[in-house]
Amino acid sequence: DTGVSQDPRHKITKRGQNVTFRCDPISEHNRLYWYRQTLGQGPEFLTYFQNEAQLEKSRLLSDRFSAERPKGSFSTLEIQRTEQGDSAMYLCASSQGGDGYTFGSGTRLTVV
Amino acid sequence: AQSVSQHNHHVILSEAASLELGCNYSYGGTVNLFWYVQYPGQHLQLLLKYFSGDPLVKGIKGFEAEFIKSKFSFNLRKPSVQWSDTAEYFCAVNNYGQNFVFGPGTRLSVLP
Numbered sequence: 455d456t457g458v459s460q461d462p463r464h465k466i467t468k469r470g471q472n473v474t475f476r477c478d479p480i481s482e483h484n485r486l487y488w489y490r491q492t493l494g495q496g497p498e499f500l501t502y503f504q505n506e507a508q509l510e511k512s513r514l515l516s517d518r519f520s521a522e523r524p525k526g527s528f529s530t531l532e533i534q535r536t537e538q539g540d541s542a543m544y545l546c547a548s549s550q551g552g553d554g555y556t557f558g559s560g561t562r563l564t565v566v
Numbered sequence: 567a568q569s570v571s572q573h574n575h576h577v578i579l580s581e582a583a584s585l586e587l588g589c590n591y592s593y594g595g596t597v598n599l600f601w602y603v604q605y606p607g608q609h610l611q612l613l614l615k616y617f618s619g620d621p622l623v624k625g626i627k628g629f630e631a632e633f634i635k636s637k638f639s640f641n642l643r644k645p646s647v648q649w650s651d652t653a654e655y656f657c658a659v660n661n662y663g664q665n666f667v668f669g670p671g672t673r674l675s676v677l678p
Contacts, residue, residue: 487665496570496656496668497610510665545610554600555666557610 458558460546466564467536474532475561479548486529487555488521489545490514497545503529536565568593568659570669578675579647587642587672589657599640600658600666601631610656616640627651649678 459478467473479486485504489497500519501511505526515521518536523529533540543562547555573588591597601613614625621633631642640657657669 494671496658496671497666499665499667502665512665547610554612554615555610556612557602559609 458546458548458556460544460558460561462561463559464562464564466566469538469565470535472532472534473536473563474530475544475546475563476528476530477546477558478528479546480556481527483548483550483556484526485549485551486523487547487549488529488531489547491543491545491560492541500531500544533563536563538565541565568597568661568667570657570659570667572655572657572669572672574672575670576673576675578677580677581649582646583676585642585644585647585651585674587655587657587674589640589642589669590638591640591657591659591667592638593659593661595661598660599631599633600660601625601629601640601642602656602658602668604654604656604671606653613642613655647674647676649676652676 461476487502488500491497499512500515501521503523506523518534521531541564543560545560546558549555570591599616602610603613604610613629614623616623616633624630629644633640652675654671654673656671658666660666
């Protein structure tokens with residue numbers, strides 16, 4: 455499979471716990487994006503990387519959120535001290551330059 | 567800041583009916599425009615995109631969209647929908663490599 459893969463597909467966690475998601479982009483894509491999607495809404499931008507550099511972060515990305523892409527390949531998104539409002543689908547996408555994204559299937563987070 | 571609006575939250579059609587989904591964006595500069603589709607339980611997929619040139623663009627599965635610069639619109643059309651077109655449709659704007667801004671989505675239900 456040469457698409458964008460995300461792991462895990464589903465995560466249920468208790469409020470206050472930390473969670474980490476992984477995204478493996480298409481190998482030749484230099485840009486990697488994280489989005490969050492809640493029910494009935496379009497994806498909302500969180501952050502993006504060009505190679506290993508994190509170039510932009512949304513105001514949605516509070517201090518509890520951190521993203522890394524250490525070698526310019528896969529990326530991780532960590533949420534510390536999860537809150538119920540963090541429940542959403544977390545989407546990863548990659549692109550080569552500014553062309554259309556290829557999205558992964560997402561990680562659905564449920565905070566109970 | 568860029569924003570994208572989609573005219574309809576939910577559209578219900580019978581098979582073979584014609585489809586037009588409205589999309590308007592607010593941004594004064596040059597943008598790239600996209601339509602994405604999300605089938606039930608699946609990830610976002612690119613339907614079509616406009617960068618420049620002919621304002622009528624054709625995408626996959628018989629979809630097309632027309633860019634009207636004076637109206638800041640990029641409406642999606644299909645002459646005859648099928649039951650398999652039931653999905654959520656998202657319009658998105660990208661300013662030359664910056665992050666994408668998505669509309670809230672339009673849910674299309676096609677009745678067999």
